[in-house]
Amino acid sequence: MESDGDLNLDTNDLPLRANTNHMLVRHYVLDLTVCLDKKIISGSIVLFLEPCSVGGVKTEGDIGPEAGDGARQEPNKTGTVFGSHTQGSQSFQTSSAEDFTLVLDCCDLEVSKVEEVNTDSVSVPLGFPPEVASEDISVSAQTDFVQHLFSMPSAHWREKLRLLSLCSRAPGAQNGGLVHFQTDRWSLQVRKERVKSSQGFPRIIRIYYMTRPSGGSVRWTKDQDNRECVYTAGSPINNRALFPCQEPPVAMSTWQVRVRAPSECVVLMSGEEQAVPAEDGDTHFLIWNYYVTMPMPASTLTLAVGHWCQVPAETPSALAKEVEDRVDCSSSKDDPLSRLRNSTGEGVRGSPLQTGSSNKATSSDTAFCHSFLGDEELCLTDYSGMVDDGISCSHGDYPCRFTERSAWSQRVVPHRVFSPVCLLQKTQVGVLKLLPRCLAAAHAVLGVHPFPRLDILIVPAGFSSLGMASPHIIFLSQSVLSKECPATRLNRLSLSGSRICHEIAHSWFGLVIGARDWTEEWISEGFATFLEDIIWAQAQQLSSQQTAEQFDLKALLRWRRLSDELQNSKEELQILRPNMERTGQVSDSGSSMVKHALNPEKTFMQVHYLKGYFLLRFLASEVGDQQLIDFFRVFVKKYHGQLVLSQDFLQMFLITFPHMERKGLTLSAIYANWLDRPGIPEWLHERSAAWSQARLVEEVKAEVVKWILSSRTHQAKGRKRKRTEPKVNYKELTADQLVMLLELLLEESELSLPSMLVLQKTYSLQKQDAEVQHRWCELVVKHAYSQAYCDVEHFLLHDQAMGVYLYGELMVQEDPEQQALARRCLALVQEEMDQSARRVVEEMIL
Secondary structure, eight states: OOOOTTOOTTSOOEEEOOOTTTEEEEEEEEEEEEETTTTEEEEEEEEEEEEOSSOOOOOTTOOSOOOSTTOOOOOOTTSSSSOSSOEEOGGGTTSOTTSOEEEEEOOSEEEEEEEEBOOHHHHGGGTOOOOOOOSSTTOOTHHHHHHHHHTSOGGGHHHHHHHHHHHHTSOBOSSSOOEEEEEOSSEEEEEETTOOSGGGSOSEEEEEEEEOTTOTTEEEEEOTTSOEEEEEOOOTTTTTTTSOBOOSTTOEEEEEEEEEEETTOEEEESOSSOOOOEEOTTSSEEEEEEEEEEEEEGGGOOEEEESOEEOOSSOOHHHHHHHHTOSSOOOOTTSHHHHHHHHHOGGGGSOOOOTTOOSSOOHHHHHHOOBTTBSSOOOOOOOOOOOOOOOOOOSOSSOOGGGOHHHHTOOSOOEEEEEOGGGHHHHIIIIITTHHHHHHHHHHHHOSOSSSOEEEEEOOTTOSSSEEEETTEEEEOGGGSOOOOSSOHHHHTHHHHHHHHHHHHTTTBTTTEEESSTTOTHHHHHHHHHHHHHHHHHHHTOOHHHHHHHHHHHHHHHHHHHHHHHHTSOGGGSOSSTTGGGTTOOOTTSOEEETTTTOHHHHTOOHHHHHHHHHHHHHHHHHOHHHHHHHHHHHHHHHTTEEEOHHHHHHHHHHHSTHHHHTTOOHHHHIIIIISSSSOOHHHHHHHHHHTTSHHHHHHHHHHHHHHHHHHHHHHHHHSOOOOOOOOOOOOOOHHHHHHHHHHHHTOSOOOHHHHHHHHHHTTGGGSOHHHHHHHHHHHHHTTOGGGHHHHHHHHHHOTTTOHHHHHHHHHTTOHHHHHHHHHHHHHHTTTSOHHHHHHHHHHHO
């Protein structure tokens, strides 16, 4: 057994073990080699450390042991400190328990060596004295040098990165005292003999390690072209199985990453400039370099390595079709896949994009900044009446785009889109041509884009959600791509457009402003869900009436989804602020727990998205939509580059709109009604009645009546002599209306099979977007419409991000044919499925 201190292994809480109240990592330098064939990432990481002078607040229930200044380690069941099946220096356990211990979050990593770094080769030429090896460990010229690096002004950020990079390649310290390390299930602990406090601990250490193929932070799989790839999949354990790090959000850091990957691969990462790969000597590898100068939580670092292609403005359709027709792509350099990659990959090796570049057109701008509606100008109305007349940043010193006048007018940042070859055409239509319009709309709503560039990648089918946003890069599921349906173009692109807007919104809420306590996910997801509607409506250039009608329909659909989820989930998972008054508190060392983070069911719940969205809808109903958007911009100006709690947003809201308190809306009332208890607030019950009477909903209800009458007619004909059936004219519906139509038909206990066939043909349901197809598949399962079981199978195989609970519906019917279908689909995709999704589905089936 591996030791976990006092961690309760029966809980689904995630331990954050890093002692961030004693020591903070200010900068990471990773030097990694990706071996796709062995499913291993190996190399080193250099940590630049800064001791803290202020302790944290001890709270009841925090995990132990309290590693840190003078803290003792409690023995485990075997009588040793860290357990019998741990890895590391054998002398670690015999070193003094009074030595300071640096604790890093770490899981599923093979750590081979930890060493102190000697930076004399960098610091001495700059006038700093050389380090002195001494019994007195406090003697260290490195302290002043590292402090000099951290205190360099942001205007000199390139020189700072250069020096940090040189330091990361400096040799290990000699005769300066041994550095010992030990790992357990969740952490890596590092000690240096006779160092009793964080102040005397080395400022720079290097850790040599490699990942394990089974590590939970990255997914080793194959893309839709059947080519090997690896990517960070937004795991519940975050990045601790990719590199040793400090995972608590308060541990904001910058980073540089050097990645060696096979020369035929592209490496995409969080990074402020587009990487220009360089040859790695005579090897068949290329080297890619990325960096970030804005301090961010380590969990936001994102990596993807694979054989993807950059989507061109005009896809060579004949060549793409040739590849689509070939299921097993050849690895030959002469195959269509290689030829298309060579023809579309030139942008990857182009000149790097400059941080904070002006609004001048770059090659990316001119190639990709066109609208899917044609080449007309992006005539978008700016939501805010506020003037960007200067921002006084409250965050630490870094090159901030909010203070760059050139960034204020940059509506569309340079962007690229990548996908497997077989999806190039769909990605071009469903993502690349939409992206400039969505970026411009987001700028109109929220102002300055926090990040200077954006990549979007269509990830493998096993990705567990529709999208994931990280600094400078967004992952999208293939499920958002438009199908070949005969609907109008805007209707066909509804799912991809709204999802792109959702992920772009995270640049402001979730990334440049993050939650200080990870249990408050609504600060990220509730805001992004609320803003996706506003940004997407702006991108479509809808009128005020059209926007209001679309908002009401969306609200009703979300209300129905939330109601269903709350009826079928545990109350403890329905609370937006599960730590309540202890939200944001940590132990003396800085360690804490993230409640329910490892619960596989929580991965697929949307309560933080939906309940958070409705809280913001409630606030908008009180002060006005436009006023709330204006307030968002003020909030972003004040808190960008920082971490917040719910109370920061709500208190600023109540100060900005003081008449709210006179109406009885107080902080404690919002906590009580929305954040600290399960269930549905009374306001939401009342408002849902109004949404159900909206015009677009009434249109759907009228169509439902037609289908019910048609079904009853078919059923009656089955009992009587056949007669001519009157022709019914069905109204064309939007994608969201189709979702509502199918949900209402799902409430009917009977629906004739002839009606199911007509329904399928009338709306070409197998060609609609994944949201519509999901409801269609539910209808097929409920009424055992075996002629469309092929639609259900296709959905479970190709839309894995949305099909998890469809397995349960197949099993609960106790229909042998449906149960066999569920088992067959699981057997086909289980190797590529997300681990949480697989666990949930296996519990349903097995």
